[in-house]
Amino acid sequence: MAATPRKNKTGRRFLAAGAGLATVGALFAAMPSAGAAGDEYAVGQGTNGKGWGRMVDVQLLSFNDLHGNLEPPAGTSGQVIRNKADGTTEKIDAGGVEYLATHLRQAREGNRYSITAAAGDLIGASPLLSALFHDEPTVEAMNELDLDVTAVGNHEFDEGARELARMQNGGCHPVDGCYGADQGFEPFGGAEFPYLAANVTDEKTGRPILDPYYVWEKDGVKIGFIGVTLEGTPNVVTAAGVKGLKFGDEVETINKYTKILERKGVKSIVALVHEGGMPASTSVNYNCDGDGDGDGEGVSGAIVDIAKNVSPQVDALVTGHTHQAYVCSIPDPTGKPRLVTSASSFGKVYTDTTLTYDRATKDIVRTAVASANHVVTRDVPKDADMTKLIEAWRPLAAPISNRPQGYIAADINGRGSTAYEKPLGDVIADAQQEGLAPADKGGAQLALMNPGGIRTDLVYKASGAEGDGVVTYGETFNVQPFTNMMNVVDLTGANLITALKQQVSGSNLNSVKILQVSKGLTYTLDMTKTGADRVVDGTIKLNGEAIDPAKTYRVAMNEFLAGGGDGFAALATGTNKLVGASDLDVFNAYLSSHSSAANPLQVPAANRITVITK
Incomplete structure (x- = not known):
């Protein structure tokens, strides 16, 4: 098969950049190169x-x-x-x-x-x-x-x-x-x-x-x-x-x-x-x-x-x-x-x-x-062509992007956290559990969130005109850009335990993927051990009670996890599925109901997973 030749340089021409705003439709689901001293290895x-x-x-x-x-x-x-x-x-x-x-x-x-x-x-x-x-x-x-x-x-x-x-x-x-x-x-x-x-x-x-x-x-x-x-x-x-x-x-x-x-x-x-x-x-x-x-x-x-x-x-x-x-x-x-x-x-x-x-x-x-x-430092001039491109698109996105969704008291790190349990992961998991807890929404008792789905942090310092601590739709979307639909399923205690062990075994043995868990779910992760044994038997509890392998639990998660994504085959065994709102919608609803300018959302303690490293 012949390779596609590079097209002639045409590019999009922004004929009316800066013109009136349009209404945007629904959001779709060992020799260095030349350089200064201290250049990279x-x-x-x-x-x-x-x-x-x-x-x-x-x-x-x-x-x-x-x-x-x-x-x-x-x-x-x-x-x-x-x-x-x-x-x-x-x-x-x-x-x-x-x-x-x-x-x-x-x-x-x-x-x-x-x-x-x-x-x-x-x-x-x-x-x-x-x-x-x-x-x-x-x-x-x-x-x-x-x-x-x-x-x-x-x-x-x-x-x-x-x-x-x-x-x-x-x-x-x-x-x-x-x-x-x-x-x-x-x-x-x-x-x-x-x-x-x-x-x-x-x-x-x-x-x-x-x-x-x-x-x-x-x-x-x-x-x-x-x-x-x-x-x-x-x-x-x-x-x-x-x-x-x-x-x-x-x-x-x-x-x-x-x-x-x-x-x-x-x-x-x-x-x-x-x-x-x-x-x-x-x-x-x-x-x-x-x-x-x-x-x-x-x-x-x-x-x-x-x-x-x-x-x-x-x-x-x-x-x-x-x-x-x-x-x-x-x-x-x-x-x-x-x-x-x-x-x-x-x-x-x-x-x-x-x-x-x-x-x-x-x-x-x-x-x-x-x-x-x-x-790619930011101490060089901005490229004019790229600035023109960004400034052409920004007005089209602004009516949606700038909508306030909530308030935070300080940075709540997600992608930027090096811990297994991330503060923003706790917030997202809590939002999913709470949003899907009503019986007509699925009756979720707990929620699980994949860490790879948290794409960035919630940053306190304003990057736009909204003011410090204000969280906009654009910022929450940047955290959860996939707009995955939420699922609530019946999962046996045995499969829930297996799913937690799959965080550190199977395809995740050498590159662990620690699920973010909602309030009330606790366990111990012993990283001095190997494979599935890292999740310590007998420590997995929901609201202080040990998970019963024979019992059925209502578990909220996004559709990616519910399909067994990221190596979590046990989560795909769920039955009696109810499809709810998108993960972004429940996240925004949680921020709206749990924060205000006078009482911004605080940074969670991130103490649900006890980690042993030595």
């Missing part, structure tokens, strides 16, 4: 082979997991940690597409050969400014950013394959129509870069639903890109989003298309993989290679096995999904070190990699590859 040697000689330096700029964060992310979601020379760390405000564009354009200066690539989840789970318009603003921003190619991520399937095809090809939304028509916006033209989905096939035809690879070429220099998402995408996306699709093994797929590219004469290959790892440190400039022997000791997780088994003909892996920042060397199947990178999330970091291309062999000189992560 770098891997590789590099060369000076620019120009027309045999050795040519090709710049690869990459990022991942933007999730539609056009505006600077708020609170801890918009910060990165960096190690300082004196051994301490510093937090740096980062992100925002206006700053990302400026950093990338500055980085491209002086580089004759420069490619910009991404590793998936550019859209989906997005803030309201993008999500309200089905992520059209983000795709347009990526066009303006001159993105050359991206892999799909699991969140590209949040609205299904048909909507993903619209993101690629353009056209008006089938339900909401053409946004901004009254303001003079031209119809959505789609992505001017190819989405790659090599391991996502149609169950009926067996063919990839989008292009599997893309070949970038300039002056005879050819570099092939193969894009895959994690094979486990169906476990982290609602069933409707992946209906009719098959997700293949990442390694087998990359190796298959590597051979195809080689037969076409393309010997320089980069894999864009929406799967990642966990570095031993969260600092953006952590030395991921430790002792420098290139054995990948500094990172763990699924990407390690993938990197160790992908064909040696692949020269580098650009990865994502785990929202971590790392630049590591992991040995390929022959034992030769190979670069593996990831650039955090939300546009807070980008990776600058130098791929030294040998014109004679048409391959990358692996020993000359150099790479470094860089923070």
Whole structure:
């Protein structure tokens, strides 16, 4: 299958930006690159082979997991940690597409050969400014950013394959129509870069639903890109989003298309993989290679096995999904070190990699590859094109986004909390239990919330004109952007216990997913043990009484969990299901009824799960 060529640069033209507001319809369900002292940890040697000689330096700029964060992310979601020379760390405000564009354009200066690539989840789970318009603003921003190619991520399937095809090809939304028509916006033209989905096939035809690879070429220099998402995408996306699709093994797929590219004469290959790892440190400039022997000791997780088994003909892996920042060397199947990178999330970091291309062999000189992560700081000028784009969309979202929903006394951290039990997780679980407790609403006795569904924090300091402590619809939507419908089901005590043990076993053994629990449900989590034993038998209680395996409980959860998502197969055993309001609606109702300007919501104590760490 031939790769889709990059479209001619057209972009959306905001003919009447700033014109009157339109009514928005219902919300749809070891050499660093050049830089200042203190730049992020770098891997590789590099060369000076620019120009027309045999050795040519090709710049690869990459990022991942933007999730539609056009505006600077708020609170801890918009910060990165960096190690300082004196051994301490510093937090740096980062992100925002206006700053990302400026950093990338500055980085491209002086580089004759420069490619910009991404590793998936550019859209989906997005803030309201993008999500309200089905992520059209983000795709347009990526066009303006001159993105050359991206892999799909699991969140590209949040609205299904048909909507993903619209993101690629353009056209008006089938339900909401053409946004901004009254303001003079031209119809959505789609992505001017190819989405790659090599391991996502149609169950009926067996063919990839989008292009599997893309070949970038300039002056005879050819570099092939193969894009895959994690094979486990169906476990982290609602069933409707992946209906009719098959997700293949990442390694087998990359190796298959590597051979195809080689037969076409393309010997320089980069894999864009929406799967990642966990570095031993969260600092953006952590030395991921430790002792420098290139054995990948500094990172763990699924990407390690993938990197160790992908064909040696692949020269580098650009990865994502785990929202971590790392630049590591992991040995390929022959034992030769190979670069593996990831650039955090939300546009807070980008990776600058130098791929030294040998014109004679048409391959990358692996020993000359150099790479470094860089923070997207906010101390640079905002990119004017991105500002224009944001300012064109913002008035359309404002009537919904600015509605007050409640009040908080201080930051209530969700995504930004490193604890297993997150303060905002407690608030959300309580909102779900309370909202679905009435008999006609489902009679919920307890509620469970998946931690991955909490996308950011509730931040006290106002980012707009509403005032400190005021929580707007836009802010609550940013916390819970999926608008999952709430379910209440009958669950046996035995299956409830099993579900809690699945937090730390099975597919969650090495990457635990601790459910957020509503008030009254308590238990002990002993992290000194392994697997399911970490959830201590006999400690699981509801309102002080031990959970009875033989008893039936009414449990509230979102539709994703009720379908067994995130490895919680026991939750899919629920019966007598009642479908309620959306998770966002019950969250907003809770804030409204439990807070006021005079009595704002306090930060929960987060003391429902007792954690033993030593």
